[in-house]
Amino acid sequence: MNQEEKNKFEVGDKVYTKLKPKVEMIVRKYYAGIYYCYYAVEPDKKELALFERELV
Numbered sequence: 001m002n003q004e005e006k007n008k009f010e011v012g013d014k015v016y017t018k019l020k021p022k023v024e025m026i027v028r029k030y031y032a033g034i035y036y037c038y039y040a041v042e043p044d045k046k047e048l049a050l051f052e053r054e055l056v
Contacts, residue, residue, distance in 0.1 A: 008052050009035060016056045017048075 009015055013027045015037060025037040028047060035055060038047040 009055065014040065017050065017054055018056055019054075021056060 007030050009027050009030070011027050011029060015025050015027055015035070016023065017025065024040040025048070026040050027035050027037050029036040033051065035050050035052065036047055037050055037055075039045045
């Protein structure tokens with residue numbers, strides 16, 4: 001990864017998917033170009049692995 005490249009979202013940021021823009025999610029981890037997010041309202045629900053292009 002180039003030092004000039006930065007993640008668009010940081011750990012702890014609130015994000016939304018393009019498919020479900022009303023469902024709030026929180027970034028738990030970023031690794032190898034994938035954001036691992038959990039549901040803000042239902043943190044016990046299975047988390048999602050998403051690419052940056054899928055998030056708003």
